[in-house]
Amino acid sequence: MLPYATAATALRDAQSVIITTHIGPDGDGIGTGLALLLALERLGKDVRFLVPSKVAPLYGFLPQFSRLQVVDDLALAKVQARADVVISCDAGDKERLGAVWSVDRGVMINLDHHATNTRFGDINLVDVDGESSGVVASFLLKELGATIDHDIATCLYTTIIFDTGRFMHSNTTPRCLRWTADLMDVGIDASEINRRLTYTKSPKDLACTAIALQRLVVDEQEPRIAGITLDEAAITAAGDPDDWGDLVELPRSLLGNQVAYALREKKQKDGTWVVRASMRSNPPYKIGAVAQSFGGGGHQQAAGATIPGRMPEIAPLVLTRLREALAQQG
Ligand SMILES: [Mn+2]
Incomplete structure (x- = not known):
């Protein structure tokens, strides 16, 4: 049993939270982080989303995308205000967090689904059966009592589309299809999101x-x-x-x-x-x-x-x- 309750308590007790993801941020890391950002802000938390390298502009349609801030060197990491909690999304080891690993912080929550995850967090929410990190995050959101609204559903849907290769890879399970159906019940335009994620080439x-x-x-x-x-x-x-x-x-x-x-x-x-x-x-x-x-x-x-x-x-x-x-x- 993963420590979702412990993580939720740490987040409830926190005033400031930094969300981050791995170098070369992708649809799973960004979608997971933005879903958490939206939910935590509704709980009154002061939330920042710091990424260790530049982000592809194709994700610009995601709610609150403009909140992503690139922190790609140590000097920049050191001037960031301290956060009570950092949530790392979709990163298998601390090296993948680049400079963001070095921000001043309290508790590190490592939320991921990679088989090779090194459990580098103080609290490790690592579910290797999770089809995307977004699926793992949805258990934490449930523990926090967050409502999955249109914006959060859009972010979570992006994580599953990205990590299953649009429901093509071997991690396309009955469970993740049901999970996705629940997101579609919220009223997201799944087809539009797919186009935004796919037809992106210049x-x-x-x-x-x-x-x-x-x-x-x-x-x-x-x-x-x-x-x-x-x-x-x-x-x-x-x-x-x-x-x-x-x-x-x-x-x-x-x-x-x-x-x-x-x-x-x-x-x-x-x-x-x-x-x-x-x-x-x-x-x-x-x-x-x-x-x-x-x-x-x-x-x-x-x-x-x-x-x-x-x-x-x-x-x-x-x-x-x-x-x-x-x-x-x-
Ligand atoms: Mn992933």
């Missing part, structure tokens, strides 16, 4: 997709693996878009694909290089352990890692480990 974004497609490779040794590799030069040529979105879905969309990856090379502020890796698999195949072997995490069928190094050395390593994982799993 011409520049599509130009990037074109470059990504040119770099799509089906593995010669193991044709059930396919991926995209974008080095810094390719990304510069494409014009780094606001949101790379679901790049990994391109190799995944191939008939017969079981394991897909997307690798993007990026120079850090401190001059060092990293490769951001996204990986996906179809059940029963699992790639969570591969992401973990590179210091990352996530779910069994959807995981990622930020790997120090340049593309020419990292890409073959990732491919080798994915081949090994697939071979072990049959």
